[in-house]
Amino acid sequence: MSGSSLPSALALSLLLVSGSLLPGPGAAQNEPRIVTSEEVIIRESPAPSVTLQCNLTSNSHTLTYSYWTKNGVELTATRKNASNMEYRINKPRAEDSGEYHCVYHFLSAPKANATIEVKAAPDITGHKRSENKNEGQDAMMYCKSVGYPYPEWIWRKKENGMPMEIVNTSGRFIIINRENYTELSITNLQITEDPGEYECNATNSIGSASVVTILRVRSHLAPLWPFLGILAEIIILVVIIVVYEKRKRPDEVPDDDEPAGPMKTNSTNNHKDKNLRQRNTN
Amino acid sequence: MALRAEPPDGGWGWMVVLSAFFQSALVFGVLRSFGVFFVEFVAAFEEPAARVSWIASIGIAVQQFGSPVGSALSTEFGPRPVVMAGGILAALGMLLAAFATSLTHLYLSIGLLSGSGWALTFTPTLACLSRYFSRRRSLATGLALTGVGLSSFAFAPLFQWLLSQYAWRGALLLVSALSLHLVACGALLRPLSLAEDPVVGGPGAQLANLLHHGPFLRYTVALTLINTGYFIPYVHLVAHLRDLDWDPLPAAFLLSVAAISDPVGRVASGWLGDAVPGPVARLLMLWTTLTGVILALYPGAQAPTALVALTVAYGFTSGALTPVAFSVLPELVGTGKIYCGLGLVQMVESIGGLLGAPLSGYLRDVTGTYTASFVVAGAFLLAGSGVLITLPHFFCLSAPTSKPQDPVTEALDTKVPLPREGLGED
Numbered sequence: 001m002s003g004s005s006l007p008s009a010l011a012l013s014l015l016l017v018s019g020s021l022l023p024g025p026g027a028a029q030n031e032p033r034i035v036t037s038e039e040v041i042i043r044e045s046p047a048p049s050v051t052l053q054c055n056l057t058s059n060s061h062t063l064t065y066s067y068w069t070k071n072g073v074e075l076t077a078t079r080k081n082a083s084n085m086e087y088r089i090n091k092p093r094a095e096d097s098g099e100y101h102c103v104y105h106f107l108s109a110p111k112a113n114a115t116i117e118v119k120a121a122p123d124i125t126g127h128k129r130s131e132n133k134n135e136g137q138d139a140m141m142y143c144k145s146v147g148y149p150y151p152e153w154i155w156r157k158k159e160n161g162m163p164m165e166i167v168n169t170s171g172r173f174i175i176i177n178r179e180n181y182t183e184l185s186i187t188n189l190q191i192t193e194d195p196g197e198y199e200c201n202a203t204n205s206i207g208s209a210s211v212v213t214i215l216r217v218r219s220h221l222a223p224l225w226p227f228l229g230i231l232a233e234i235i236i237l238v239v240i241i242v243v244y245e246k247r248k249r250p251d252e253v254p255d256d257d258e259p260a261g262p263m264k265t266n267s268t269n270n271h272k273d274k275n276l277r278q279r280n281t282n
Numbered sequence: 283m284a285l286r287a288e289p290p291d292g293g294w295g296w297m298v299v300l301s302a303f304f305q306s307a308l309v310f311g312v313l314r315s316f317g318v319f320f321v322e323f324v325a326a327f328e329e330p331a332a333r334v335s336w337i338a339s340i341g342i343a344v345q346q347f348g349s350p351v352g353s354a355l356s357t358e359f360g361p362r363p364v365v366m367a368g369g370i371l372a373a374l375g376m377l378l379a380a381f382a383t384s385l386t387h388l389y390l391s392i393g394l395l396s397g398s399g400w401a402l403t404f405t406p407t408l409a410c411l412s413r414y415f416s417r418r419r420s421l422a423t424g425l426a427l428t429g430v431g432l433s434s435f436a437f438a439p440l441f442q443w444l445l446s447q448y449a450w451r452g453a454l455l456l457v458s459a460l461s462l463h464l465v466a467c468g469a470l471l472r473p474l475s476l477a478e479d480p481v482v483g484g485p486g487a488q489l490a491n492l493l494h495h496g497p498f499l500r501y502t503v504a505l506t507l508i509n510t511g512y513f514i515p516y517v518h519l520v521a522h523l524r525d526l527d528w529d530p531l532p533a534a535f536l537l538s539v540a541a542i543s544d545p546v547g548r549v550a551s552g553w554l555g556d557a558v559p560g561p562v563a564r565l566l567m568l569w570t571t572l573t574g575v576i577l578a579l580y581p582g583a584q585a586p587t588a589l590v591a592l593t594v595a596y597g598f599t600s601g602a603l604t605p606v607a608f609s610v611l612p613e614l615v616g617t618g619k620i621y622c623g624l625g626l627v628q629m630v631e632s633i634g635g636l637l638g639a640p641l642s643g644y645l646r647d648v649t650g651t652y653t654a655s656f657v658v659a660g661a662f663l664l665a666g667s668g669v670l671i672t673l674p675h676f677f678c679l680s681a682p683t684s685k686p687q688d689p690v691t692e693a694l695d696t697k698v699p700l701p702r703e704g705l706g707e708d
Binding site: 132134218222223224230231234237238241242245 | 447449451453459462463465466469470
């Protein structure tokens with residue numbers, strides 16, 4: 001929660017006063033001091049808009065320009081020439097969290113900056129809903145997150161409905177963790193023990209999030225049963241068709257080419273007579 | 283078996299229609315839905331897309347160029363054993379493909395082996411169907427050919443599901459089992475002996491006779507021209523719509539609209555072909571001309587409603603011309619030579635099919651839009667329908683429907699030596 005600015009401003013001024021009473025090196029009196037607003041923690045979504053403030057005080061050098069950076073990258077359209085810097089985040093979300101710096105550049109002095117941390121609980125933005133592989137192949141599941149501070153990743157597998165941490169007894173599990181990314185690889189999939197629900201969990205000082213990926217392992221023999229079933233069905237069909245035909249016309253012999261066999265229709269015309277004529281000449 | 287003077291026009295013929303329906307589904311439906319496997323092969327073998335698409339091209343080419351072989355064998359042994367053997371070959375090709383370790387294996391197993399199996403099934407089945415029907419031939423053919431469109435609907439999602447459940451090797455195994463149903467379809471093709479059969483002789487004699495048969499040759503030329511333009515919209519419609527700034531999903535949806543009006547056109551045209559007296563070639567010319575005109579109108583249509591209307595009409599007319607295209611042949615050459623005739627026609631017209639799509643793509647690359655492609659496709663169709671006018675008895679008010687034309691029997695008397703023994707097809 002961002003505290004109200006009044007007591008913190010008082011605390012800050014107290015600090016400044018006590019600091020100025022301390023004897024310091026001669027150059028310290030010329031050091032610019034920057035007063036910043038408090039660190040921000042984004043909790044609920046949608047969260048109320050947030051304004052980061054930096055105020056350059058006790059500066060004896062000429063200011064050339066100033067700007068904001070987030071995680072080391074300069075933010076566009078923030079470059080100004082002012083000692084009072086403000087950066088407003090409308091509708092802050094987890095991806096707006098990070099380490100913000102207000103940076104001041106001077107004409108003939110090194111630049112100065114101050115840090116404001118914007119923290120949020122991690123939000124998992126990318127993962128596979130399911131992974132289907134054949135046994136013996138390798139499976140790869142990943143999770144991507146946004147949020148600062150960078151989370152700690154834990155992979156769990158649901159056994160009997162309860163997520164249990166993965167134990168790498170077989171040596172086939174490889175986990176790679178980076179700041180906002182984690183990857184679980186399983187080599188040489190075994191159909192007896194590997195299929196199931198795998199959960200990646202991201203936890204930081206503010207909160208945690210987790211999502212589930214379902215791993216399915218296909219057996220080499222799986223299509224064999226339907227194949228044999230269809231084969232049997234076709235054989236039965238062919239047998240039925242052939243038997244039906246034999247039973248309907250038991251008197252037919254394939255070699256029978258009795259020339260004057262009974263004609264099945266009564267219509268006559270020249271063509272048919274021609275045919276008969278040609279046949280009878282044989 | 284006793285000889286029949288007339289095709290039965292019903293009875294067991296309807297079982298042959300059923301068999302032809304499932305056959306066209308299992309041959310062309312599988313071919314058209316094979317694109318689903320495409321992505322898997324590219325990933326599994328790490329080959330570029332162009333090389334993977336050769337699998338389907340080889341399969342189609344073998345099926346079409348092998349058609350005369352299927353026809354000749356059917357003339358000799360009857361359709362039943364040939365189609366059953368074809369079914370076994372097609373299934374065997376898919377089965378071997380499930381164990382493939384390189385792209386070449388797939389070229390040989392799916393392309394060559396399954397393609398040969400398909401060559402032995404499709405043409406003999408349609409020819410057998412034409413022998414079973416005379417008065418209702420077009421309707422029967424139209425009904426049988428709806429199998430192609432309906433299976434394209436069903437097989438694409440089915441194959442996708444098989445791939446996610448069993449991975450591509452398991453899915454190929456099950457597609458092989460599916461293709462084996464062709465054997466059951468072949469068992470339904472009960473042989474029929476018609477009165478004309480003993481006259482026309484064996485396959486060699488038939489082929490020689492057909493190559494000297496004027497109307498048959500002109501018909502083959504017409505079909506080749508038609509085939510060149512026929513496939514263009516199916517191949518390039520989506521790309522043309524994207525050029526007009528359509529989104530991919532509505533563009534694909536428009537193609538399925540054509541796929542719906544296609545079988546409607548087939549059945550309607552089949553019924554019409556039987557109901558209208560006179561040579562069926564006239565109806566073929568009507569549908570071909572309409573399709574050609576529609577294709578030529580495509581570049582002029584910009585508004586979405588116009589494009590939708592044109593696509594629905596294209597689906598209807600292009601579907602309508604298929605059953606009548608098959609029905610013209612028995613009128614020209616007689617049901618006795620239908621096997622060889624159909625095989626030859628398939629082989630020659632496939633040249634048009636192979637050339638049409640690349641030609642259209644080339645025109646698009648040269649001119650920048652699909653306007654030239656569509657107009658040229660329409661021109662091919664109109665040229666084909668023009669050649670159809672030269673067929674015999676075209677302008678008669680009524681003509682015999684299933685009996686062979688007079689020029690054919692005269693040709694038989696003079697050119698083909700009558701076989702003395704081994705008469706009667708089984």
